[in-house]
Every structure is written in structure tokens, then in C-alpha cells.
Amino acid sequence: MLLGVIADDMTGATDVALMLNRAGMRTVQVIGAPKPGAVLPEAEAIVVALKSRTNPVAEAVADSLAACEALLAAGAKQILFKYCSTFDSTAQGNIGPVADALAQRLGARLAIICPAFPANGRSIYQGYLFVGAVPLHESSMKDHPLTPMRDSNLMRLMAAQTKAPVGHVDYATVLAGADAVKARFAKLEGEGVRYVVTDALTNDDLLVLGAAVDGHVLLTGGSGIAMGLPQNFRKAGLLSERTTPDSLSAPAGRAGIISGSCSTATRGQIKAAVEAGYPALKVDPLALVAGEQDAAGLAAWALAQPQDKPFLLYSSDDPAEVAAIQQKLGRDEAGHTVEQAFADTARLLAEGGVSRLLVAGGETSGAVVQGLGIRTLEIGPEIDPGVPWTRVVDGPELVIALKSGNFGTPDFFLKAWNLLR
């Protein structure tokens, strides 16, 4: 084991596991903070998927430290704290407090902050995070149901979550190469800076940064930063040769989609699936609270649909509707109600013979994976950047893809099945 990753949500975990797998590291994903003394699977990289993005801060810190202990015990030489490429967090955290706790545990004097993910349009310039052509706070992330992002300056965002000094490595330095970046790191460290936001626009920049962080005990960032890490282990002669699969054999059974993601990309993908004639049922948080809809009813509906097309269960709605529901139920209550309903529904679906499942939404995926009692995932082929099919290794017999809300082309729900045999 070389690299340990602590991911703050489920889709983020499969995203970074896919990145590492494609860059040549044999990677497995385990779900939840391992218990003390737990034996982790054999791999070159292990990703521990937590649900720590929106948990209470103390819980997020405790889970992240537990994951860190397990990864160190398994032999990790470097720890990556993976958060969202859109830096999803609140003013209180959880990115700052978790990074602080990990830095203290690992004795890290300097850790980079790099959510850049060019393949999905996330770039950093002058410390500002862009989503496609617009700054983060002008993107659809400003309306996220749980972590609305209203600032784009990563130094300011981080400074609001930590007392440790935050610095910046500008793009000119990244363009000058890994040695120049290392020299800047050393200078900033000498000035007492703990966290360094690094500009990055392209995959080449991420490879430069990957080389520059060789030997850092703690890194923080999106999955993009993982791209340049395997090269360090390969150079040190520590990596085996491997290729990534281009398809995945799936157990016989039904196919379906569960979506609790209200992100723009997911809503477009739902529209495409409905237009393609997928049987679709909208789940209403208010109806769940009133008992007019429940998991048993949702599963029964899904299992009664014709089998020639995947069924679609979705609560996804546009920002105005989500805001109206949150006003009635409260943000957390609305979120938890939907997540619990989907977790219970997923369990009933698996019991009813569903063996191929697509789930949209990070929090939603966390709930569904918990509901299904999945403990380990093996990473399969890439459907779109950041989203692989995975096979459940420890849990019910199924293949499952966990899609980040904002990832995937509009035909994602239509084309994903083509990679299954």
C-alpha cells in the first residue's frame, strides 16, 4: 500500500479511485471509517469513502482521523484528503477542520489545496476556482441544496475554515515546472504558511504539481491532483504494471436509476432519460414526510415496470422548488428524508433482483451505499470523467455507478449500460 485517500463523500471517492486506477495504481474503495484493527484489502491505493462533507464538524474530524489511522496502519506513505472539485463546504467547514486535524496527526508543515479537475471544467487561476467559463460563485453551485458556494476565492474560502495561514502558488510558477513550485513551497513554509492554493488549468499542470508534492505527507484536493501521484511511486520503482478495464461483467438482473441530485447536469440527464421513454417516478419530499410516498411503494412501483428499459426514481428538482421544500421542511430535514427513503428503497430493490444500479448525487450515493450494506468496491471502466462503474466486492451482488451531481454528458443515463457485459 502506497497511497491512502480519505474522501469526504461517496461519489468523490469513486471519482478519485477511478483517477488513480487509470493512472496505473491498483485501487480499491472501502466504505466508512474502518474500525480500529480492521484489515484493509490488498491494493496500491486505498480510498476510504466517508460521508463527512456535510456531517457535524466533530464527526467529520473523528471519522477522517479514524480513516487516517487505518490507512497508516495499512502502510500508506502519503495521505490525500479528497474533497469536491467545487470545494463544497460551509463557512464552518468541513474542509478546514478536517485538514487541520490531519495535518496535526501527520506532522504536515505544508499541504496543497488543489480542487482543479480540467476534464470536468474545474480550473484555478489566481486562486479563484472556475467551473467551466464562470467563477464558482456564478455557477450552479451557488444554489446547491446543502453547500451553496457563494465565493470563488480559495484562499478566502479556506481562511474562513482554519486559523492556519493560507498562501498561493501562482500560474507562472506552475508553468515554470516542478522545481520552481517546490522552491515556492519551501519559501511559503519558511514564512509559516500551512495551506497553499495552487493554480492549475490543465492536466499538464496537475502532473507538474504531482511531481512537486512528492514526499508531502498530506495533500488536499479534488481527484485531479491524484493524476500526478502514481508517477512518483513509479519512479521509485514501487508500482506494478496494470491496465484499466474497458467493460465490466454484471450479474443478471434488472437495471435502475436513483437520483437525489438536484444539480444542473443531473436534471439534464433525467430529461434525456424521460424523453427516451424510461419509466420514471418523481419522489416528493413533502409526500414522504406526509407518508403518501414511502420506500416500499417506490420499490414496488420500480419492480412492476417493464424490464426492457431501466426505471428511474428521482427527487431531483430545480432550485426554486428545492428552496420551497427546504422552507417547509428545513434544509437538513428535506435532505435526510429523501436520503433515507432512497437508502431503504435501494435495499428493497436489491432484494427484488436489481443488480445494475446508477445513483446520482454524492449524499444520495452515500445513503444508498449505506442502505445496501456495501463495504468494498472494485473500480471498473470509466463512463465519463470522474464516474466509473464499480463492482460490489463485499455486500450484495451488484454493479453500481455513483455519479457526482455535476458530472456526465446529457446522455449519461442512456449510455452507461453499454459498458456492461
Ligand SMILES: Nc1ncnc2c1ncn2[C@@H]1O[C@H](COP(=O)(O)OP(=O)(O)O)[C@@H](O)[C@H]1O
Ligand atoms: N426535491 C428536493 N428538495 C430538497 N432537497 C432535495 C430534493 N431532492 C434531493 N434533495 C437533497 O439534496 C441533496 C443533494 O445532494 P447530493 O445527493 O450530494 O447531490 P449532488 O451530487 O448533485 O450534490 C441530498 O441531500 C438530497 O437528499
Ligand SMILES: O=C(O)[C@@H](O)C(=O)COP(=O)(O)O
Ligand atoms: O470532485 C468532484 O467534483 C466530485 O468527485 C465530488 O466530490 C462530487 O460530489 P457531489 O457533486 O456531491 O456528487
